[in-house]
Amino acid sequence: MLGGVTECIQIVEVAPRDGLQADPADLSTAQKVELIERLIAAGHSRIEAASFVNPAAVPKMADGDAVMAAAPRNSGVSYSALALNERGVQRAVAAGVDEVCGVVVATETFSQANQRATIAESIQRWRTISDTARAAGTKTVVTVSAVCGCPYEGRVDPGRVLDIVSELADTQPDELALADTIGAGVPTQVGALFAGAAQRAPGVALRGHFHNTRNTALANVAAAIDVGVRIFDSSLGGVGGCPFAPRATGNVATEDVVYLLHEMGYDTGLDLDALIDASTWLETQLGHGVPSLVAKAGGFPQPR
Numbered sequence: 001m002l003g004g005v006t007e008c009i010q011i012v013e014v015a016p017r018d019g020l021q022a023d024p025a026d027l028s029t030a031q032k033v034e035l036i037e038r039l040i041a042a043g044h045s046r047i048e049a050a051s052f053v054n055p056a057a058v059p060k061m062a063d064g065d066a067v068m069a070a071a072p073r074n075s076g077v078s079y080s081a082l083a084l085n086e087r088g089v090q091r092a093v094a095a096g097v098d099e100v101c102g103v104v105v106a107t108e109t110f111s112q113a114n115q116r117a118t119i120a121e122s123i124q125r126w127r128t129i130s131d132t133a134r135a136a137g138t139k140t141v142v143t144v145s146a147v148c149g150c151p152y153e154g155r156v157d158p159g160r161v162l163d164i165v166s167e168l169a170d171t172q173p174d175e176l177a178l179a180d181t182i183g184a185g186v187p188t189q190v191g192a193l194f195a196g197a198a199q200r201a202p203g204v205a206l207r208g209h210f211h212n213t214r215n216t217a218l219a220n221v222a223a224a225i226d227v228g229v230r231i232f233d234s235s236l237g238g239v240g241g242c243p244f245a246p247r248a249t250g251n252v253a254t255e256d257v258v259y260l261l262h263e264m265g266y267d268t269g270l271d272l273d274a275l276i277d278a279s280t281w282l283e284t285q286l287g288h289g290v291p292s293l294v295a296k297a298g299g300f301p302q303p304r
């Protein structure tokens, strides 16, 4: 509570894309759509629903058009989807996504592995994606990934991350995310990166994307809040990983971050009990447990 007014923090739910993409289970289109419906029922209004990348590279996401066609459209939900080239953004726009998301990796080796492009080429691709999306009236969101550590190069120079932020700010995205793709970051590093990004991208909304590989994601969320970040990605149950970063685990679990934010006095518009129910349902669909702790423990204990 700040001056008696509850401050809002927006959560972007990424389980249907970033989460499922890296899970060993292979959900059907109908299961993905039911997941989206359950997320909406829990209060989600921003959902990363699909990926329009080469289906040969990411076969699990090949049904993006079908997912978008079947997802509820009159619920005030903004759907985002990943696109990494001109063909991808055209497919995303044709499928009716509300936000097109692009990615620029912060290190050359990871950029080659993930996108088969240099950083400079990938920034150029983003400019094309952004132009096409904007011409179609679609919002644009760009993520700089591997900002806290790289599976190939190790430590990442924050100055280099911020130089990429400056170049991307030039395209005036609706949002710019910094992603700890492999879950290596710690709060001091995250706070400094976001404070720097705010200076390099004035007027651009910043968003945090933290994987929980080393159990630092919630601490990183809190550090980013301290320097003014008000939008975070999270994944129901904490499902996910990264196909190009071995041993990386999923994003911070939605239930865990929502518990934290509500107890800190922030509003998210989300219903924690409904999220826990959806997470329990997701376990049955995946055929395995999820990492979320709040899904196991429940919300704040009620007096008996």
Ligand code: ZN
Residues within 6 Å of the ligand: 018, 179, 181, 209, 211, 251
């Ligand atoms: Zn991610």
